[in-house]
Amino acid sequence: MADAGELFITWRWVDHPAGAGIGVVPREQVEAAVERFAAALPAPGETGGLENVLGTGELAEFGTEDALAQFLSATFLPYQLAVQLYELYTAGVRPRLRIQPSPRVAQIPWELIAPDAGLRLVEIADVSLLAPAGITQAPARVARSWESERELPVVAVLDPRVPGFRADSVLGSVLGRMDVAAPLAALVAGHAAVDRLVPAVRDPLEAFRRTDLDRNWLGEALRTGASRLLYVGHVTAAAPESGRSESATLHLACTADTLGFAPVERDHRPLSARDLLLGTHTLTDDPRSGPQLWPIPSRVALIACESGGDLRFGEALGLVAAMLTGGAELVTAGRWPLPTDLAFQRLGGAPATSRPLQDAVCAIDAAHEEPDPVAAINDWQRSRLAAWRATGEIEYSPLIWAAFATIDAR
Numbered sequence: 001m002a003d004a005g006e007l008f009i010t011w012r013w014v015d016h017p018a019g020a021g022i023g024v025v026p027r028e029q030v031e032a033a034v035e036r037f038a039a040a041l042p043a044p045g046e047t048g049g050l051e052n053v054l055g056t057g058e059l060a061e062f063g064t065e066d067a068l069a070q071f072l073s074a075t076f077l078p079y080q081l082a083v084q085l086y087e088l089y090t091a092g093v094r095p096r097l098r099i100q101p102s103p104r105v106a107q108i109p110w111e112l113i114a115p116d117a118g119l120r121l122v123e124i125a126d127v128s129l130l131a132p133a134g135i136t137q138a139p140a141r142v143a144r145s146w147e148s149e150r151e152l153p154v155v156a157v158l159d160p161r162v163p164g165f166r167a168d169s170v171l172g173s174v175l176g177r178m179d180v181a182a183p184l185a186a187l188v189a190g191h192a193a194v195d196r197l198v199p200a201v202r203d204p205l206e207a208f209r210r211t212d213l214d215r216n217w218l219g220e221a222l223r224t225g226a227s228r229l230l231y232v233g234h235v236t237a238a239a240p241e242s243g244r245s246e247s248a249t250l251h252l253a254c255t256a257d258t259l260g261f262a263p264v265e266r267d268h269r270p271l272s273a274r275d276l277l278l279g280t281h282t283l284t285d286d287p288r289s290g291p292q293l294w295p296i297p298s299r300v301a302l303i304a305c306e307s308g309g310d311l312r313f314g315e316a317l318g319l320v321a322a323m324l325t326g327g328a329e330l331v332t333a334g335r336w337p338l339p340t341d342l343a344f345q346r347l348g349g350a351p352a353t354s355r356p357l358q359d360a361v362c363a364i365d366a367a368h369e370e371p372d373p374v375a376a377i378n379d380w381q382r383s384r385l386a387a388w389r390a391t392g393e394i395e396y397s398p399l400i401w402a403a404f405a406t407i408d409a410r
Contacts, residue, residue, distance in 0.1 A: 001102040006030070011081055016095070023078030033075040034104060040068065041107070042337040042399075044237065044306060050339060054348035059399050062392040066114065073113035073121070076105065082115045089124040096374070097125040098408065100132070103240065106311040107335045109402035111381055122381050128374040131409035132316055135324050142291065143409065144327040146298040150369075152227040153198045154191050155297070158184065159233055160213040160253045164266030167209075171234050171251055171268075174304075175358065176342050178208045183358045184232075187365055198226065214254040215271045219293045226297040228368055232361055235302065235319065235334075236270065237309030245313035245321070246274040250304075259283055273310070276322035296326030299368045301333075303361050308333030308405055324409055330373060332364050332406045344395055354395040364404065374406050 002008045007030045012020040040058040043049050058064040073082075088095055099110050111122035121127060135141070158175070165171040178185060188204040191197035198221045201207050222229070234251040238244045249262050249270030256264045259280065262272040279290040300323045302308070308331075310318020323331045341357045344350040367376035381401050388396040 001100065001105060003102040003104045007076075007102060007105065009076070009078055011078075013084075018084045021078060021080050023081070025075060029075050030104065033072055034108070037068065037072065037108060042339060044239075044337050050343050051347045053399070054339060054343065054394060054397075059397055060348065060394060062388060065388075065398060069112050069114040069120065070117065072108060073115050076108060076110075077113060077115055077121070085121075085124055086115065089119075095125050097121070097127045098130040099127065100130040101311060103312050103314055106308075109335065109398065109405075111378065112398050112402045120385060122378055122385065126375050126378045128406045128408045129311070131324055131407050132321075135316070135321050136409045138325060140289075140291070141325050142327055143329050144296070144298040146227070146329065149225075149227045149298050152225045152297070153196045154228045154230060154365075155198045155218070155221045155226045156188070156191070156207060156230045157213050157218065157233060157252065158188070158208050158210075158230075160251070161209050161211045162234065162251045163211075163253065163255050163268040165268065171265075173209065174233060174338075174340055175208065176340065178205055180205065183355055183362045184208075187362050196227075198224075211253050214252050215258065215260070215275070215294075218252065218271075222295050222297065228297050228299045228301070229323075229328075230301045230303070230361075230365055230368075231307075232303040235304035235307040235309075237306035238313075238318070240309075240312040243313065243315075245310040245316055245318040246272065246277065248273045248306075248309060248318040250302075250319065273318045273322040276319070277317065277325060290322065291326045294326055296323050296328045298327070298329050299373065300328045300331045301361075301364050301368060302331065303338075303357075303364065303404075304334055305337040306334055308335055308407065311405075311407075320407055324407070329409050330368075330406060332368070332373075332377065332404055334403050335405055336403055338403055339399060348394040348397075350393070350395040356395045356397075356400045360400050360404065374408060377404070377406055 005027050007025040009023040042053050058068045111127045113121050162171040167173040185204040188207045236249045238247040249272045251270050254269050256267050258269045260269050261274045262270040276290045279293045280287040308320050310316040310320050320331050320333050341355045363380040367373045370376040384401040
């Protein structure tokens with residue numbers, strides 16, 4: 001896809017006789033669709049609007065969400081391509097659809113759109129995003145292979161304590177009080193039982209809200225060798241109008257005296273995409289590059305608000321780009337701000353036993369162990385869609401399961 005006033009959409013088939021094609025969406029239609037969809041999402045850095053998003057927003061009720069999905073499909077899915085996909089669907093073939101969105105439409109969840117009433121794109125195709133060629137073909141990039149690293153440990157950064165911020169503050173806990181019956185506690189216990197979890201813990205609850213998970217710890221853990229990186233916490237994304245995608249930051253347990261490019265926030269210095277790309281270049285007399293300090297494993301899950309936000313920039317140099325440059329071949333990240341489990345319960349009326357965010361983390365973590373993680377994540381999304389369609393319960397809303405995009409550089 002390419003933004004040039006209008007939105008130009010081109011496609012081609014690999015190993016299939018269907019021809020290539022091109023579609024054009026007028027500027028007014030693109031802007032109307034993007035604005036309508038954005039109005040249904042949580043606003044970055046704001047909590048006051050969550051009650052409306054989870055209560056009366058278009059993604060909070062199946063009927064309005066289905067109408068929105070059909071509207072998005074009518075806007076962005078070219079008719080000729082829709083026909084080709086439907087012909088494959090009726091023939092029992094599910095193709096792999098790899099999308100490279102333009103910055104203007106990077107938040108649109110292609111899995112969600114409805115090419116026909118009662119049918120979503122994720123039900124007729126496996127969907128992923130295509131990593132920008134400028135990143136995957138960069139001379140300095142050294143891609144790592146899942147096949148050669150799959151037995152190595154999983155490095156897990158789970159809701160770390162951010163110095164200077166209380167648990168109930170803006171950079172506080174995203175998972176809330178953890179208990180042994182929680183889905184994520186079971187996930188940790190499973191990895192720990194086979195000695196594949198870093199940090200190593202005896203009690204699963206010891207993996208959460210740690211104070212030692214700073215950038216130095218992360219670098220050492222990654223340099224020792226890892227198959228995957230699982231991050232669940234806070235990301236602060238740069239605003240697209242700033243033009244500074246490299247300013248996106250991960251919030252670890254780094255203190256204010258930590259060396260880095262990002263500005264200090266209270267007692268804390270975040271780890272920015274710029275750090276991950278440049279390392280200590282210009283900061284020390286003996287600099288090391290970002291990939292040397294933090295060699296990124298083959299598969300990465302960034303479960304955080306707008307962790308995939310660099311795709312909204314003309315030059316994508318944010319956290320996803322940093323992970324791919326550092327060695328990842330596949331990254332799953334969030335397109336928009338993610339409501340917490342507590343928000344679903346208190347503001348959306350979800351049952352106290354429901355944990356949609358934790359369930360998403362578990363599903364993505366399990367998918368990243370599979371030979372085809374894209375298909376596995378899509379399978380999970382299809383199961384959530386089926387539950388959403390059958391029950392209309394808020395815990396199955398696409399606000400969580402459609403938020404995640406998998407960027408594939410393979």
